[in-house]
Amino acid sequence: xxxxxxxxxxxxxxxxxxxxxxxxxxxxxxxxxxxxxxxxxxxxxxxxxxxxxxxxxxxxxxxxxxxxxxxxxxxxxxxxxxxxxxxxxxxxxxxxxxxxxxxxxxxxxxxxxxxxxxxxxxxxxxxxxxxxxxxxxxxxxxxxxxxxxxxxxxxxxxxxxxxxxxxxxxxxxxxxxxxxxxxxxxxxxxxxxxxxxxxxxxxxxxxxxxxxxxxxxxxxxxxxxxxxxxxxxxxxxxxxxxxxxxxxxxxxxxxx
Amino acid sequence: xxxxxxxxxxxxxxxxxxxxxxxxxxxxxxxxxxxxxxxxxxxxxxxxxxxxxxxxxxxxxxxxxxxxxxxxxxxxxxxxxxxxxxxxxxxxxxxxxxxxxxxxxxxxxxxxxxxxxxxxxxxxxxxxxxxxxxxxxxxxxxxxxxxxxxxxxxxxxxxxxxxxxxxxxxxxxxxxxxxxxxxxxxxxxxxxxxxxxxxxxxxxxxxxxxxxxxxxxxxxxxxxxxxxxxxxxxxxxxxxxxxxxxxxxxxxxxxxxxxxxxxxxxxxx
Numbered sequence: 001x002x003x004x005x006x007x008x009x010x011x012x013x014x015x016x017x018x019x020x021x022x023x024x025x026x027x028x029x030x031x032x033x034x035x036x037x038x039x040x041x042x043x044x045x046x047x048x049x050x051x052x053x054x055x056x057x058x059x060x061x062x063x064x065x066x067x068x069x070x071x072x073x074x075x076x077x078x079x080x081x082x083x084x085x086x087x088x089x090x091x092x093x094x095x096x097x098x099x100x101x102x103x104x105x106x107x108x109x110x111x112x113x114x115x116x117x118x119x120x121x122x123x124x125x126x127x128x129x130x131x132x133x134x135x136x137x138x139x140x141x142x143x144x145x146x147x148x149x150x151x152x153x154x155x156x157x158x159x160x161x162x163x164x165x166x167x168x169x170x171x172x173x174x175x176x177x178x179x180x181x182x183x184x185x186x187x188x189x190x191x192x193x194x195x196x197x198x199x200x201x202x203x204x205x206x207x208x209x210x211x212x213x214x215x216x217x218x219x220x221x222x223x224x225x226x227x228x229x230x231x232x233x234x235x236x237x238x239x240x241x242x243x244x245x246x247x248x249x250x251x252x253x254x255x256x
Numbered sequence: 257x258x259x260x261x262x263x264x265x266x267x268x269x270x271x272x273x274x275x276x277x278x279x280x281x282x283x284x285x286x287x288x289x290x291x292x293x294x295x296x297x298x299x300x301x302x303x304x305x306x307x308x309x310x311x312x313x314x315x316x317x318x319x320x321x322x323x324x325x326x327x328x329x330x331x332x333x334x335x336x337x338x339x340x341x342x343x344x345x346x347x348x349x350x351x352x353x354x355x356x357x358x359x360x361x362x363x364x365x366x367x368x369x370x371x372x373x374x375x376x377x378x379x380x381x382x383x384x385x386x387x388x389x390x391x392x393x394x395x396x397x398x399x400x401x402x403x404x405x406x407x408x409x410x411x412x413x414x415x416x417x418x419x420x421x422x423x424x425x426x427x428x429x430x431x432x433x434x435x436x437x438x439x440x441x442x443x444x445x446x447x448x449x450x451x452x453x454x455x456x457x458x459x460x461x462x463x464x465x466x467x468x469x470x471x472x473x474x475x476x477x478x479x480x481x482x483x484x485x486x487x488x489x490x491x492x493x494x495x496x497x498x499x500x501x502x503x504x505x506x507x508x509x510x511x512x513x514x515x516x517x518x519x520x521x522x523x524x525x
Binding site: 165168169172173175186217218219222223226229230232233238239240241242243244245246247248249250251252254255256 | 261430433434437438440451486487488491492495498499501502507508509510511512513514515516517518519520521523524525
C-alpha cells in the first residue's frame with residue numbers, strides 16, 4: 001500500500017480517468033478528496049470507496065473558480081492537516097478546427113484545461129512547500145502532437161505540458177520537496193471520448209473515429225486503470241527522482 | 257488489495273546486471289517477485305549479485321554475456337527460458353560510457369560505443385522478440401525496456417558519441433514499438449532515460465569530464481554537475497529500477513514507444 005497516510009485531491013474525480021485514479025489511490029491507502037463540478041458523481045465515487053473500507057470525501061468544485069481553490073485547500077488542511085498529492089485532472093474536450101472555433105468556446109477550453117491547472121498548482125505548492133508532495137497535471141497526447149479538430153484543446157494541453165516544467169523547476173530552485181510532472185493519456189475509453197464526438201459536425205465524426213482509431217499502433221483504446229496506475233506511480237515515492245517529466249500512456253500513438 | 261506493480265512470477269532477463277543500474281534493477285525486480293536471469297560480461301560480479309539475491313530468497317540465476325555476441329545472446333536466452341520456463345521481460349541495460357571532445361576522440365571509440373550500446377540492443381530485441389512474440393516459442397508477448405539516457409535526448413559537451421548511441425536506442429525503441437504492435441506480437445517496447453546516477457558509470461562521467469577539461473578535479477566536477485540538476489543531487493540505481501519495475505509490470509500495459517525520463521529535472525529547462 002503505497003499511499004498510506006497520504007492525502008490526495010483529484011479534480012474531475014467523478015468520472016472517467018479521475019474516478020479510476022480516485023479508486024486506485026484509495027486502494028493504496030490514501031485519503032482521497034474527490035472534487036467535481038457534478039457533486040453527485042463525486043459523492044457516488046466516495047460511496048463506492050467507503051464501501052470497500054477506503055477513505056474519501058466529496059467536494060463540489062468548478063476548477064475555474066479561484067476562490068473555490070482557496071476554500072478547498074483550506075478545508076483539506078483544516079480537516080486532515082496535510083496535502084500530499086494533487087491530480088489536476090478536470091478538463092473539457094470541445095472539438096473545433098482553428099477556422100471554426102469561436103473565441104468564447106476557445107476561452108472556456110483554456111479556462112477549464114489551463115487556468116485551473118495554474119490555480120491548482122499554485123494553491124497546492126503553498127500548502128505542500130514545507131513537507132513536500134507530488135503534483136500530477138493531466139495533459140494529453142494532444143499536448144504533444146497536433147489534431148486538426150482540436151485546436152483549442154491542443155493549445156491548452158500543450159500549455160499544461162510546459163507549464164508543468166516551469167513549476168517543477170521553480171519548486172526545485174526553492175528547495176521545496178515538491179515534484180511536478182505531466183501525464184499524457186492517449187485515447188482512453190471514457191465518457192469524454194464519447195462526448196467529444198457529440199461536439200463535432202456529424203459528417204466528420206466517422207472520418208475522425210476511423211482515422212484516430214486506425215492510428216493507434218496497439219489497435220485499441222486504453223482503459224482508465226492504465227492512467228490511474230500512471231498517476232499512482234507519479235504520486236508515490238517510487239518516482240522521487242522524477243520532476244518536470246512527461247509520462248506518456250498512449251498505446252504508441254505518439255511513437256509513430 | 258490489488259498490486260499492479262507486482263511482477264509475480266514474470267521471467268525477466270537483465271543485461272549488465274553485475275553492477276550499477278543493472279544490479280539495482282535485478283534486485284528491485286527480484287524483490288517484486290519476478291524470476292530474474294542476471295547477465296553480464298563480468299561473470300564474477302554477476303554471480304556475486306546473483307548470490308546476494310538468492311540468499312535473500314529471490315528466484316534468480318546468472319549467466320556470462322557479451323552483448324555484442326549473437327551466440328552469447330542465444331545461449332543466455334535459451335538458458336533463461338530453460339531455467340524459468342518462460343520469458344516476459346527483457347531489460348537491455350548493458351552499456352558502456354566514454355566521454356571526450358570530438359576532436360580528441362579516435363573513431364574507434366565511437367565504433368566501440370555503438371557496438372556495445374546499440375548493436376547489442378538490436379540483437380537482444382531481435383532474438384528475444386522471436387521467443388516472446390505471440391506465436392513464438394514462449395509466445396506470451398511481454399515488455400522490452402531499453403536503457404537510453406538524457407544524453408539520448410539533449411546535447412552535452414564531450415558526449416557526442418555516447419549520445420549518438422543513446423539517441424539510436426531511443427529511436428529504434430519507437431520504430432519497433434510501432435512495428436511489434438502492428439504485427440500483433442503483444443510486445444511493448446519503451447526507453448528509459450536516466451540522468452546523472454550515482455554508480456561507477458556516474459563516476460566515470462565525472463572522471464572523463466576532468467580529462468576533457470570541463471572541470472579541474474573530480475570533487476569540483478561532482479559539485480558542478482550536481483548543481484546542474486534541479487534536484488541538486490545524482491539519482492540512485494533504485495530510482496531507475498523503480499521506473500523499470502513500472503514498465504515491466506502490467507500497470508504499464510498501455511505504454512509503448514514512449515520515453516521515461518528519470519533525471520531530477522535535468523531536462524525540464
